[in-house]
Amino acid sequence: MTITAAPVEKRERTGVTVLLWILLTPGLVWTVLRLGGWEPGRLIQLMAFTPYVAIGSFVVAILILVCRRWTAGAVASLVAVALAACVLPRALPDRDKGPGDGVRARFMTANLLLGGADTAEIVRLVEENDVAVLALQEFSPRAEAGLAAAGIDRLLPYHSLAAEPGASGSGLYSRFPLADPGSKRNVGGFLQAFGTVQAPGAGPVFVESVHPLAPSAPDTFSGWRSDLANEPRSDADGPRRILLGDFNSTLDHAALRELISHGYRDAADTVGEGWIGTWGPYDGDLIPPVIIDHVLVDDQIGVREVSVHGVKDSDHRSVVAELTLPAAS
Known part of the structure; x- marks a missing residue:
């Protein structure tokens, strides 16, 4: 056959x-x-x-x-x-980057990895980048003392601080006076420091150091969703808002996109820098870089530039955004 x-x-x-x-x-x-x-x-x-x-x-x-x-x-x-x-x-940079007229100021966020990041380097980044407002996550008493010793008060004398050991602390430092400073604790247990900043010539802007619970295990998923859902929106009456920090979310997460849809724009995405990793391999872990640290700005605030900088002894990189705040009416 x-x-x-x-x-x-x-x-x-x-x-x-x-x-x-x-x-x-x-x-x-x-x-x-x-x-x-x-x-x-x-x-x-x-x-x-x-x-x-x-x-x-x-x-x-x-x-x-x-x-x-x-x-x-x-x-x-x-x-x-x-x-x-x-x-x-x-x-790709957006055509609409928000208003170009107003008061320019730089905002920076950094996660300090249980408070163990190099605080002298944080202060150096603030000075070199002319940062006016600094938001910190995983802000511990040790980090607070280290920043004071490194001279943070000389650059950013106004504070809203909620230091705690471990990962739950939060801090906000400002060159400009902070009205109504305070902090709140998320469902997931992390604190978020906040205050209303008013730069000379600009209107009031509410600023919050954001840190929702990380979705690290099944018992954290609900808290992660709740924390993002409870972040303040910026599509209602009141001061303009800036949320910056470790969102433990990327733009591919529906929960973060839902938050952004309520009156915000992502600064890095706006200027075409949205592929620069902010978390992953920076403390030696074999994890591809992902973008979970963000600066979300009210859509009435302009975005000029965004840069990302390494921070010694942290698993996150810092994000610096140059923004245009609406002029005082």
């Missing part, structure tokens, strides 16, 4: 096709979840890595098209385009 090669070739071709569909399925599922804003369970953590999945989706699409599987290739291409539409705009 003669065995032809055709059935063998057909089986091999079918096997390759099945393999390629299996290869593109995770990206397809990821795209559906991302576009739908669904983040069940540990997908909260995984969603932070969407930019890497977007890059991988292009590789998969090219591979499938090279193999001439046109139906699978069309689906893979749609996946790649959809994910690119989610993440690519962060690397």
Whole structure:
């Protein structure tokens, strides 16, 4: 009996096709979840890595098209385009960066990693970048003492401080007087220092050092959602608002996008610097960089520049945003 090669070739071709569909399925599922804003369970953590999945989706699409599987290739291409539409705009400056007229001031946020970050370096960054308002997370009594010894009061003499050991403390330092300073404790247990800043010539701006609970384990997921949901909105009457800090969320998290939709813009995204990592490998962990530290500004506040700076002995990098505050009416 003669065995032809055709059935063998057909089986091999079918096997390759099945393999390629299996290869593109995770990206397809990821795209559906991302576009739908669904983040069940540990997908909260995984969603932070969407930019890497977007890059991988292009590789998969090219591979499938090279193999001439046109139906699978069309689906893979749609996946790649959809994910690119989610993440690519962060690397492109917006046409609307907010009002250009007003009072310029620089705002900085830094997570101090249980208060152990190099406080002298924090003060140096404040001075070198002409920072007017500094928000700190994981702000401990040790960090408060270290900043005082390094001369923070000379640069930013007004404070709203809520230092605690561990990760829960919060601090706000300002060059300008702080009205109604205070702090609140989130559902997740972290403190958030706040106050209303009024730079000379500018109207009042409410500023808060943000630190929702990290979604590190299943028993923290509910607190993470609650903390983000309870952050102050800026689409109602009252002073303009700036929220800056460690949001433990990226722009691929629906909970953060929901907050931003209530009167804010993300400063780094606005100026095309939204792909610069702020957390991950900076203390030696084998984690790809992700962007969980943000400066969210009221949409009546302009964004001019954003820069990111390493901080010794912290797993976060600091973020500095130059903003244009509305002039006093």
